[in-house]
Amino acid sequence: MRYELYYWPSIQGRGEFVRLALEDAGAPYADVARTPAGMKAMLRLLDSTALKTPPFAPPFLRAGELVIAQTANILLYLGPRLALAPKSEAGRLWVHQLQLTIADWLVQVHDVHHPIGSGLYYEDQKPEARRRAEGFRNNRLPKFLGYFERVLKKEKVSYAHLSLFQMVEGLRYAFPNTMKSLERRYPRVIELHDRVAARPRLAAYLASKRRIPFNRQGIFRHYPELDQ
């Protein structure tokens, strides 16, 4: 099966959580919207009235006849096919639970720089972003990191672990000072991050041009004034 991933071509964003799974598994896939023609194809599909299961937004995945949207849902589908999820139903529900918790966390990362509205620029909501960042750094961020520190075990790597790796990467980019002072409290999270980074296919991907660098259009954004 050759998968087709559809996501905005200039940011890591939510698509990256799917990419990490596909890359780690060495699965054949096209990152469709990375070419101008593919971008047009994505926009056409988003407007299409012919799809049986229309996405609300990217990312979405084409897998044969299926079109699947919502990051966590795509990973739910891919997990067992890429050997990145447990075999038992209980195990799969647990990994999905972790993934959905990461999804909640990610929304909060985004809303730090966009507390008033995703339709406005950051520059239009800077004072509000500073206030929101304070609560994020002091309360929400330690709460999520502490949760994963508590629940991580030396288990087989799943797609949720790849996503947790990505959270650490993104948070280090966006909040370097905060992460520097926090990380020592979460040794299991950092050990997991390092273990994922060392996986050969993933390491090769991260060093390749297929990995879009973090930037100020993405979900993780480095604004020094939000990381004091």
Next chain:
Amino acid sequence: MRYELYYWPSIQGRGEFVRLALEDAGAPYADVARTPAGMKAMLRLLDSTALKTPPFAPPFLRAGELVIAQTANILLYLGPRLALAPKSEAGRLWVHQLQLTIADWLVQVHDVHHPIGSGLYYEDQKPEARRRAEGFRNNRLPKFLGYFERVLKKEKVSYAHLSLFQMVEGLRYAFPNTMKSLERRYPRVIELHDRVAARPRLAAYLASKRRIPFNRQGIFRHYPELDQ
């Protein structure tokens, strides 16, 4: 199987999406935290180091040996067991995709009254809430309603349809003026709402004391200044 639902006892919140599925199916369940002893049991479980799959937050469901958290994940599990999800994998992924889109929408409803931080009172973020409400009413709300209007078909009712019913109920409570002016544009959404409301077990539940009234501690809150 007698299920145990754990959720905050004084609000509908995220627990309500699970309740609607259990009630509509006539499934036996205990709404554990609705008694003081049950509330203590919930807090104990949230702090427990003995659970194999600890929740980040309520709601969570006990189903025999399993403890499952994250609203959409609970419904993913319950769906086929309550005959509220299709039998095919493709059908289940589609219903789950709808549910996750509703989850995104719900966060945005919450953040209208808490744009700066969930740890602060609404009263500490009123000007910011007014700004955020404007973008919600004019852009985000029509976008989500329009999406569901586009994708709804006369299909068998699933747990995601029960959740969409709850979105309409909550939005009518929180934004009565806005909904009054918007609803006529989304006849399929309203038809679905009415069809769900007429289901006998659900109607009996809604008229019972088990249904907690909407209030200003929940996710859907009526503040007239945010509904101009």
